[in-house]
Amino acid sequence: MSLTEEQKRRLDAKAAETGLSLSDLIRRAVDRYYMSTRDADADVTAIRQAVGAWQDRDFDGEPAVFQSRREPSHHRHR
Structure with missing residues (x-):
């Protein structure tokens, strides 16, 4: 397998950062990219079906x- 200098440099940096070998990093990238079970068409369909789902609701999120925004940030994430 041939890599560009930039690809090799980035992989070397990630290997040093994570402690993983170049082979492990490449295997994980291939798995993530090619072995994913996510279906982009199904995602788009779900998004389209969700559009307007709250249009008939009497709810205004603005006050919330x-x-x-008025509360200190440490109170928001409980």
């Missing part, structure tokens, strides 16, 4: 947003 403004309240969360």
Whole structure:
């Protein structure tokens, strides 16, 4: 397998950072890219079906947003 100098440099840096071998990094990247069970078409269909799901609801999120902005950040993430 041939890599560009930039690809090799980035992989070497990631290997040093993670303690993984170049082979492990490449195997993981191949698995993530080619072995994924995610279906992009199904994702797009789900997004399209969700559009407008709240249109008939009597709910305004604006007060909640403004309240969360007034609270210190350490109170928001409990």
